[in-house]
Amino acid sequence: MNKETVKKIVLPLLVLLFVIQFWSGLAHVVADFPTPSDTYVAAFGGVNADGDEITGVLADPFYVNNQDDKGIFWQIIASLKRVFAGFVLAILVGVPIGLFVGMSKSAQYALNPFIQIFKPVSPLAWLPLLLFIFQDINMTAISTIFITSIWPIIINTALGVKSVSEDYMNVAKVLRFSPLEKIVQIILPVSVPYIFTGMRLSLGIAWLVIVAAEMLTGGIGIGFWIWDEYNNLNYHNIIIGIIVVGLIGYFLDLIMGRLADYFDYTKKGRA
Structure with a gap:
């Protein structure tokens, strides 16, 4: 894997980490703004922060x-x-x-x-x-x-x-x-x-x-x-x-x- 390929992979991942951190900070400042983890649960299903079982939008997209x-x-x-x-x-x-x-x-x-x-x-x-x-x-x-x-x-x-x-x-x-x-x-x-x-x-x-x-x-x-x-x-x-x-x-x-x-x-x- 050459240096250029590594940059193409690593740099977007660094930007993604920054976006997630900014998103998390915004969720703490703005009341009721969804966090990244809650959004992930809403997308793919699981248990949210309130302990409720969520199906997930992308888990059942064909209903x-x-x-x-x-x-x-x-x-x-x-x-x-x-x-x-x-x-x-x-x-x-x-x-x-x-x-x-x-x-x-x-x-x-x-x-x-x-x-x-x-x-x-x-x-x-x-x-x-x-x-x-x-x-x-x-x-x-x-x-x-x-x-x-x-x-x-x-x-x-x-x-x-x-x-x-x-x-x-x-x-x-x-x-x-x-x-x-x-x-x-x-x-x-x-x-x-x-x-x-x-x-x-x-x-x-x-x-x-x-x-x-x-x-x-x-x-x-x-x-x-x-x-x-x-x-x-x-x-x-x-x-x-x-x-x-x-x-x-x-x-x-x-x-x-x-x-x-x-x-x-x-x-x-x-x-």
């Missing part, structure tokens, strides 16, 4: 009592379904628009002001309007994710198109490529790494947005589950929910990063 009372696994699945529905829609719409903006100066001049205006708008600003339009929790959450996660895909796709060398475009003219041939054989291969970068950012935003959206719309989902635990004064479960959301976000980003590397021809060329 289903009724439509509105399900284990955390089903809450996560419901949120992921909404996230990927909005994310896929953002890809299907965002990539063609990004190609259009990148290939056409007129399209860039026409659409860029609106992209820059709507890109920084908070998802919570869209939520009431979309809820009024759709009158449906799922459609509201999906459309909110779509609207707020489409911008990185459009911007990065357009950036990828602009990165295509003029020499390649000149070759396409000499060979008399049709617009479709130009896109498929020249523009897309060069733009794919940029597109996947946009998709990676977009997926991160989608997972971020879903928690806030579900807190306001209600229904089943990890966001609403966290909010419901707050209303029930189960602060241990809020911390568990935060950690679960963070871990899932980390793995989603890791998967998209691996996919981006796989389709990045520049890295393959260097390898």
Whole structure:
């Protein structure tokens, strides 16, 4: 095991120890704030500080009592379904628009002001309007994710198109490529790494947005589950929910990063 690998293992563990110590200190200062040990029991089961036997949120994540009372696994699945529905829609719409903006100066001049205006708008600003339009929790959450996660895909796709060398475009003219041939054989291969970068950012935003959206719309989902635990004064479960959301976000980003590397021809060329 080399020195670099040891650092990658030891340094995060040191930070974790610091976080646990800080957490323990905070629990002693703030009344009723859950301690790390009590949170562990709330997650995996056991006997808490009051001597009560606790089942644990993660010990039985698959239970289903009724439509509105399900284990955390089903809450996560419901949120992921909404996230990927909005994310896929953002890809299907965002990539063609990004190609259009990148290939056409007129399209860039026409659409860029609106992209820059709507890109920084908070998802919570869209939520009431979309809820009024759709009158449906799922459609509201999906459309909110779509609207707020489409911008990185459009911007990065357009950036990828602009990165295509003029020499390649000149070759396409000499060979008399049709617009479709130009896109498929020249523009897309060069733009794919940029597109996947946009998709990676977009997926991160989608997972971020879903928690806030579900807190306001209600229904089943990890966001609403966290909010419901707050209303029930189960602060241990809020911390568990935060950690679960963070871990899932980390793995989603890791998967998209691996996919981006796989389709990045520049890295393959260097390898």
